Every structure is written in C-alpha cells, then in structure tokens.
Amino acid sequence: MKKFVVQLVLTLVTLLNISHAAVKNEGEYSPAISPDGARIAYHSNTSDHFFDVIIEELATGATQNITQNNGYDTDPSWSPDGTQLVFSSSRHGAWDIYLYDLKTHKTIPLITSASMDNQARWSPDGQSIAFLSRRDGLSQIYLYDMASSKVSRLTHTKQAVFHPSWTENGESIVFDQRVGEKSIIYQVDIRSGKHRQLFESDGSSIVGKLVDGKLYVTAKRHSSWDIVKVDLHSKLVSDVAVSSFDEMKADLSPHHNLMAYSVKQADGIFKIVIKDLN
Numbered sequence: 001m002k003k004f005v006v007q008l009v010l011t012l013v014t015l016l017n018i019s020h021a022a023v024k025n026e027g028e029y030s031p032a033i034s035p036d037g038a039r040i041a042y043h044s045n046t047s048d049h050f051f052d053v054i055i056e057e058l059a060t061g062a063t064q065n066i067t068q069n070n071g072y073d074t075d076p077s078w079s080p081d082g083t084q085l086v087f088s089s090s091r092h093g094a095w096d097i098y099l100y101d102l103k104t105h106k107t108i109p110l111i112t113s114a115s116m117d118n119q120a121r122w123s124p125d126g127q128s129i130a131f132l133s134r135r136d137g138l139s140q141i142y143l144y145d146m147a148s149s150k151v152s153r154l155t156h157t158k159q160a161v162f163h164p165s166w167t168e169n170g171e172s173i174v175f176d177q178r179v180g181e182k183s184i185i186y187q188v189d190i191r192s193g194k195h196r197q198l199f200e201s202d203g204s205s206i207v208g209k210l211v212d213g214k215l216y217v218t219a220k221r222h223s224s225w226d227i228v229k230v231d232l233h234s235k236l237v238s239d240v241a242v243s244s245f246d247e248m249k250a251d252l253s254p255h256h257n258l259m260a261y262s263v264k265q266a267d268g269i270f271k272i273v274i275k276d277l278n
Helices: 002-024
Strands: 028-033 038-047 050-057 064-067 072-076 084-089 096-101 107-111 117-122 128-133 140-143 149-155 161-166 172-179 184-189 195-203 205-212 216-220 222-230 237-241 247-252 258-263 270-276
Touching: 028 072, 028 247, 028 258, 028 270, 038 072, 038 258, 038 270, 050 072, 072 107, 072 117, 084 117, 084 161, 096 117, 107 128, 128 161, 128 270, 140 161, 161 205, 172 205, 184 205, 184 216, 195 205, 195 216, 205 247, 216 247, 222 247, 237 247, 237 258, 237 270
Parallel strands: none
Antiparallel strands: 028 038, 038 050, 050 064, 072 084, 084 096, 096 107, 117 128, 128 140, 140 149, 161 172, 172 184, 184 195, 205 216, 216 222, 222 237, 247 258, 258 270
16 A cells, blocks of 8 residues: 555656656747737646646736636637637637637637647638547548538548648638658648648658748757748748747738747747738
8 A cells, every 4th residue: 555655656756757847948939910910829838737828918918817727728810800709718628619709808618529629720711610539530620600500520541630721712721741751831721621741751740821822830950949941933941030949830910921939948938929021
C-alpha cells in the first residue's frame, strides 16, 4: 500500500510539472484580426493555467476575457460581421466548438461530438464553419452549415490534416499535412472536394493565409520557427518575420496591411506582435 501511495504521488508531481511546462511555453497564441481591423482575438493562459479567449483593442491595448473556466479555450475565429466568435474548448472534457456572441455576451455549444472537434474557421460569407474532427478516425476537415446545423466531411486523405484556412473568395480551403519527413500544403475546392498541392518543404510547415497568390507559412528553419511568404507564381520564398526566436501562426487584416503573429520571448512565453506590412 505504501509503495502504491508513493508511486501515486510521484505520478501526480510529474503531471503537474508537465502541465506547468506546457503552459509556460504557450502564452498568447493563435491571433485572429477582426473584420474591421480594430481588434484581435487570441487565447492566453491568464487564468490559473487554463487558456482563455481574449479580445484586445489595437488602438488602446485594452483587453477583455470572454471566457474564464476550468478548461482550455483556444483558436478563436471571427464571424464576417464581427459580432460573434467561434472557438475550441475542453471545458466539458472532450474538445468541442462553441459560439460567443459579442452583443449578448452569451456562449453556447455549436459543434459537439464524442471525438475531438477543434480549429474552427468561419467562412467569408458567414454561412459555414470549417473545422477539424477525428470523428471518423484521422483528423480531417469538416464543414458545419449554419442554417441547417448539418455536418459534412470535406477531406478524405490517408494522413491527418491540420490548420484549415479559407481563401478570400470562400471557394476553397488551404491546409497542411505531414507526409513522411516532409510538410505539404494543399488547397481543397469546397464544391468538388478536389485538392492540389501548393507548397512542399523538408521539416515542418504550418499554413497561415493564401492571399493574392501569396501563401503565408510558418516554417521551421535552422531550429526555430519563422514566417515566410511563398509566391505561388514565381515559386520564390521570402522572409516576413524572422529572428532567433520562434514566430508562429500569422493572420492578416482584411486590407492585408497588418499581420498578427506570436513571438516567443526570452523567458519562453509567447506574445502577440502586430507588424505593419506597408
């Protein structure tokens, strides 16, 4: 019995250490710029080691916690009119997708299942939400129709897919996939389900945005993460945000003049940075 108690204590200490380490490395992450370009939403570990969704006014720096509970709330995405947000949450155990209304300040569950549903992204026309789910096994992209509440599967690949991002016209979605030792970024057509390869790299790459034939990618190079821009016409790759620290998960403003992304500080905690692209 004594041996069992000692082992249990050691296990709990180990789990606590892992939890603290994971939280310290997170900080402010996954920024999303509002449709009017005046605010950003992101998640941050500001409430007793749990991730909350934060809205920040860019002009004043004022912040508002829109979630605060014993769970992890992550990856917010704005509705096209800027009145609502969707985000992922583990507040009830399994990862589900919730909707927050900025006018009523109410949060409701939107997409739920017994499996993990996360990384929701609102379509440009506001009629559907793309998200990842493991309900059929591997992580794949699904679409949620706002009018009918119906869920349909979009991708059917042999490897898991990650980080869906809508194109501006709402006709396709870009995503990344790990294949062997390479990272490949694809574009999938909403109507046909057909996809084509846009970018391939050795190591790790995370898709950000596809704008005007330019693909913004978070790529791991020289042991750190950088944000680069890939010209799909010329195939040239240029640096956008590069340093000895990690820069990750870029989002662009509607007019493409601002870029929000996370930067790892010297203490290991990520902070949101706004970069003027003009």
